[in-house]
Amino acid sequence: MNRNYPKPIVYVVSDSAGETAESVLKAAAIQFHPNHVEIRRAPYVNGREGVDFVVAEAAKAHGIVVFTLVVPELRDYLIAQARKRKVISIDLLGPIISTLEKAFDQEPRHQPGLIHQLDEDYFKKVEAVEFAVKYDDGRDATGVLLADIVLVGVSRTSKTPLSMYLAHRGLKVANVPLVPELQPPEQLYTVSPQKVIGLVIDPDKLNMIRRERLKSLGLADNALYAQFERIHKELDHARTVMSRVGCKVIDVSNKAVEETAGIILSLIRT
Missing domain, CATH: 3.40.50 (Rossmann fold)
Structure with missing residues (x-):
């Protein structure tokens, strides 16, 4: 009809x-x-x-x-x-x-307007996660300048998990691996040391983590990557870089990601 x-x-x-x-x-x-x-x-x-x-x-x-x-x-x-x-x-x-x-x-x-505040928080987190992915593992040194927090450390010190955890708190995090054979990006020495966090770990703990990592990849666990001589060399280099930057340093040896993130948050608020 x-x-x-x-x-x-x-x-x-x-x-x-x-x-x-x-x-x-x-x-x-x-x-x-x-x-x-x-x-x-x-x-x-x-x-x-x-x-x-x-x-x-x-x-x-x-x-x-x-x-x-x-x-x-x-x-x-x-x-x-x-x-x-x-x-x-x-x-x-x-x-x-x-x-x-x-x-x-x-x-x-x-x-x-509370629902829009929640939406803003959500989109801020999404943006932070995208940032963490884009500037993960030192892919683009520009991230060091744009980040709220810059994590530096040797391989297997939880830089990427920490970046993602902090991103879900709305913080833009870039992370930079420290390797003796590679010079860190120059931007690392020009930004405020207050936003740079160095991550170190006990050599024995790192040896265990790296050996397990090699096994998971189907590789021999005695490769150079997991040898103590190599680990000490990397950690010495990392501490030298961190000292030059003048950043705070956290030992992550026996800490969960959540615990380390809590320490980072307290450090950047002080």
Whole structure:
């Protein structure tokens, strides 16, 4: 059956961007396709004047007000004004917040825009993880200049796992392997030593880790990579570089990644 109804106008009112309410409205409106709803978004309404304006416009247009207001006083005011002007209003968040308040036995924060703060944290973490991958293992010395933290140390001192762990805390981390045969990037000596962290390890522990690594690759565990003479040479070189940089040094011999990360976080905050 074909019926030509006038296109309804729905005012989306929010004390933040209004994306939540608009998404819910569109999800509901699609059930009436091909009929269309005209959506007029009123974001960042944080006072009675904004409410008065939107409700008045909705009354003139015979429209509907859909809102996501987390401040109770403003929410109640909008409901009262809509009732007064005979405007249909739909509170999307109020009933949910009220139900969760009872379930958690906890007072809600009533703070607008929190979901966008969470989104910002999420994207910051994603950016930090991408940074850690791009500047892992000294692939690009530019990362030393751009990073929040620069980890330096010999192979198998957990530089990459630490970079990823710290990236999930929103920190951009570059790591640089220290090898006697290769000069460290010059950028390492020009950045603030406060953001450079040196990682060292007990030679016996490193020998064990490297032997296991060689075995996992199907190689002989007595290769040069795991020999004590080579390990001591690398660690001496690493300490020389760290001394020149003037950075803090952490012994990771018997520390889990989480423990070392905690120490790093405390060091960069001081």
